[in-house]
Structures are given as structure tokens and as C-alpha cells.
Amino acid sequence: MIGWYVHHHGHGHLTRFLAVRPHLREPVTVFSSLEAPAVLPPETTWVALPADADVAVAPDGTTRDPRDADPTANGALHWAPIGHAGHRARLATIAAWIAETHPDAFVVDVSAEVSVFVRLLGARTVVVTQPGERTDPAHTLAYDLADRILAPWAPGMHRTPSLDARGERVVRVGGISRHDGRDTLTPREPRRVLFLGRMLPPEHLAHTVELLRTAGWQVESAGTADDRVDDVWPLLCRSAVVVTAAGQNSIADAAAAGIPAVVIPQDRPFDEQHHTARVVAALGCATVAAGDPSPDELVSLIEQAAAEPADWSMWQVRGAAARAAAVIHEVAARADSPRDSAPSATATDTDRDEVAA
Template identity: 55%
Template sequence: MTGLGWYVHHHGRGHLTRFEAVRPHVIGPVVVFSSLDAPTDLPEDTRWVVLPRDDAPYDRAGRRVDPQSADPTVGGLLHWAPLGHPGHRQRLAAIAAASVSHDLDAFVVDVSVEVALWVRLLGLPTVVVAQPGERTDGVHALAYRAADRIIAPWPRALVPSAALEEFGDRVEWIGGVSRFADRVVVARRDERSVLILGQALPGEALARARDEAEAAGWTMTVVGADAAPWQADPWDQLCAATVVVSAAGQNSVADIAAARARALVIAQDRPFGEQAATAEALDRARLAVSTPVPQPGGLVPLLERARMLEPEWSTWQVAGAPARAAAAIASVVR
């Protein structure tokens, strides 16, 4: 294998985190394309190509254009291809040029319908990373049909997807991908401690939650929120907390599963109901308590409910998921 291309979407950190979890299991050189800056600790034999953004206003024919007004969906055929945007054109040109100069053999797309179609038009075997939620629209179906393999990074039995069922053996349901999949869980948990991960609670609700929790005898630690310092490796806190409060993003849930933590999950508003589908599945399987942002006075009863859970996190299939993803990728290389 002379080279693998990999597109990492720039929204949030989840797509990057998933790449970092899977990359150690992928053999050979990888060229990453993203509008994110390259991490400081890129693995050996990994090159990072920074792509221009295509979602900012731009100049066209002497006037300032908002890309939202430039037919970005091509009348509903695609998700994002704004007319005349130089950044959009430069992104695709950079991918095409690198596919030749690096002699790429295959391409992983996490996630973009347009990039998936583009690399398949370049004649590259294509792996598309799917996401939960209502994705039965024609645009998603177009990307799935173009893919040689589809990776669904969650357990099929717990989060079924009508959008993927028609693609049969092309879909690899690999389970939740966590960067902590190989870590040893610390058995001891602190008494009545709560860990808030990332942006699970907006600012005002977070301040209120701290007051309510401490008044009820809970201690609170916050990691990754706007007012809290960023922590690249919160494993010890995940293992120590009585309850973890988190959004229902795929990486956060997989990390919680790896730590076998009790959790309260709050679905963030995401396109196609991605986090809502995940949160509902977790609640249904009694792996976590799912809730909207708690109203005043509502947090502590939810923490008490979550504290009583005995979640069977092995059903989220975190163990071995990064290696299964790498095997699915390797299977498309001819």
C-alpha cells in the first residue's frame, strides 16, 4: 500500500479524535486532509494537508457573498458546494493533486458527502464513516452508494439505522471508537462526585448545576467547558467520578463506555438528530440516563438516578473497535 488518504471534518474535535484512535492500527503512510491545524504529535509516516475553509463569506464579481446564498445544496442534490467559492474549489483541487503526488490507494472520509463523491470520481476505493440519526435523505444515500465500505462506529443492536440497512455487507458496525479502548479501568470511584465533560451544560446551566450539586453534597469537576481548562487526557477523572455528565457525541459516549462509568447524557442539537438518537438508545438500554438540559432544581434527582445504574457497557463494543475500523479500511485496498 503506497498511501491512504483521510479526510477529517473540522467541526468539533470528534472526527480528529476518532482518527487518532484508529491511526495506530493502520499500516503504512497516511495523508490527512482537514481545515483543522495539524496536531503537534502526528504519528510517524503521517502527513497533514491543511485545506482552506469553504464556509466563510467570499468575494465574487465585486461583491461580498454569503455561501448560504450561493446554492450550496445544488437544489437539494448535495449538502455543501457553494457556487464560486474559491475555498471550496481549492479544497477539492488539493485533494486531487495529492491523490496523484502521493499515489493514494484508498480514501477514508469522516465526514463529507462531497469529498466522498470527489475521491470516488478520482477512482479511489472509498470508506465513508457514518453517523447516527435520521439520514435517509437522498444526499446521504448518494455517499453511501458511492462507498466501497461504510464504517458505523456504534453497536448495531442498540442504535439501528434505517439509512444503512439496505447496504448489507458493505456496512461494518464496529462499535464505539474510544482513544481509551486499551486503558485499564481504575475500580475505585469517589463518593458523590460528578464530572462535567465539555459543553454538556451551557454556561448559565453549568453555574446553576454547580451550586445545586454542592448544596446536595456532591463535588463537581469540569473538564473542557469554556470556563474550564482544556485537558487532553481526562481518563483518571472518568474513572473516579460517581457520575459523568456529557453530551451524547460518539466519542464522549465511547470514552464513558471504556471507563465503565455511570452517566447522565444531554443530547446537543445536531443535524439529523444525531445525538438525540444516541441518547435515546443509551436510555433505552439502561446504559445512561438521558435528559434535556435540567431545569432549576432538576439536576440532583437525575444524578441520583444515574448513580443507581449498573450499566453493561460491554454492549457498546468499545474493546477492539479501532482495530476493527482499521481492518475495514484495509479491506478496500486492491
């Protein structure tokens, strides 16, 4: 049995789980505040966790904002508010399941607190990491305790001081995409562009679309507002260019499709997307926007991207989800053995010098 914590901010952590899950042999129990997918993979159980960031109401009717309840424990943690019922119930639910089930491994994507808590309960942990300056005390402790640290990028893609001291416990598997292995469905249409995700203010996007259509472009969008699409693969296949943020899943999906891209990094904790955008720019995989491009500038970037071939081979998407599952299987296989610091089998085919911070 494998446990898996899915963080509730955005849908990227869930998407990554769904990409890896088909490659796991064991039953999996997922813990998350997200709503369960309409269709769960076979042998997968979803445990809904209560929210831990809402305003707490005391028995006497008074309210308390968890942001005012020392949530960082004097800077040692990211989120552990004092006296919050939802926070306590989340951890209690996970603890009860571990005590009853005795899982072979527990994957945490992502939470420093859950990583530490699960290890304190005696479970082997696979901690998913992300790009950025993650040298703070909470990340340091989570990485120190992890049996394996799973990095969803290829070797050499990121300089990661927070991971350097962890040596071969860090396994870089390549970019994990839910579309890995899927066939291209239709030929690309040379003047079709896809806006994927919420990157631009609505009026900014509307002006850009108007300019593009005037210039002879066909425009599609998915996830920019209320236009969520369950399967964007057909849109990626037929478009000549995708405009996307620099999140791990977005970049991996573009790489899986081999599509020219304009990347607009978004502000995220620990500068995650800006780190990824610098890597993409250094490798020449895609065209990266500097700052917030105006509609005219964005149209120029799209024209530029369409005129240049896209080579995403260094992102190592093919087989990445299976390699991630292999890391989890390796940890699970040692569930009842004393802690073993031996490295896992090489999870990627090539290594190279680091290309960007």
C-alpha cells in the same frame, strides 16, 4: 498510502482518527480545516485545507455569502457553493494528491461531497457514517458509491434505513474510543461528578454545581467552556458519575470507562444525538435527560445515576478502533483490483435485534 478527510466541526472526527491511527500499518495523509495536533502520529502527514464557508471577496471588493450561492445544488448536495475559492481549492488539493500518490484507500469522516469526489477520482472509499435519518440525496449517493461504510456502533444499536440497502458493505465495529485498552488509574470517589463537554448554558451549569456542592458532591469539568483538558481519562476514572452529551465519542469514552452517566442529547443535524440517546435509554446503559433539565432535576438525575450500576458491555468499545482499522486495511488491500462487493470479515463479536430508532 491512505488518505483521510477529517471534518472540521467540533473535535469528534479528529478524536476518532487519532483512536484508529495507531492500528493502521500504512502511512496516512490527513486533509482537514482543523489545526493539526501538536504531535502527529508517526508516518502521518497533515494537509491544511482552506475554509469553504467564509464570506468570499471578489476582485472588485464585493462580498458574497456562500449560503446564497446555491450550496446544495438544488437539494442534491450538502455544501458546494458556486464560485467559492476556498471550496474549489479544497477539492483541488485533494485531487492533486490522489493524482500524484495513487492511494490504496481514502477514509472520509465525514462529507458526502468529499466521498463522491474521491470515488469519481478512482480511489476506493471508506465512508464513516453517523446515527440519524440520513436518507437525503447526498448521503444516498455517498453510500451508494462507498466500498465500505464504517458505522462506529455495535450491531443492532441503531435502526438505519439509509444503510439497509447497502447490505454487508456496512460494517458495525462498536463504539470507537481513544481510551480503549487503558487501565483504570484510581478508585472511583463516590461523591465526585464530572461535567464533560459544553451541554448547558454557563449560568445553568453554575447553579447546578452550587446545588451539587451543597449536597456534598465534588465537581470537576472539562470542555464546558475554557476548561479544555487534553486527557480526560484520569477524571473519568476517579468520578462516580459523568454528565455528557450524546455524541459518538462522548458515549464511547463513557463506555470505555464503564462509568455511570447522565446523558443530555444536543440538537445536531439529522437528530444524531437524539437517536443515540434513545438507544442508550433503551439498553439501560445510562440515565438520559428528557429535554433541558433544570438544575434541581439534573441533581436528581446525577443522584439516580450514582445509585445504579453501569453496564456498557453492549457498546462493544474494546477492540473497536482495531476493527475499524481492519476494515480500512481490507479495502486498501484491493486497491488495484476490480470492485468487489464481497463482505468484509465480521468486525464484531455479536449481533442482536435493533433496540431503538
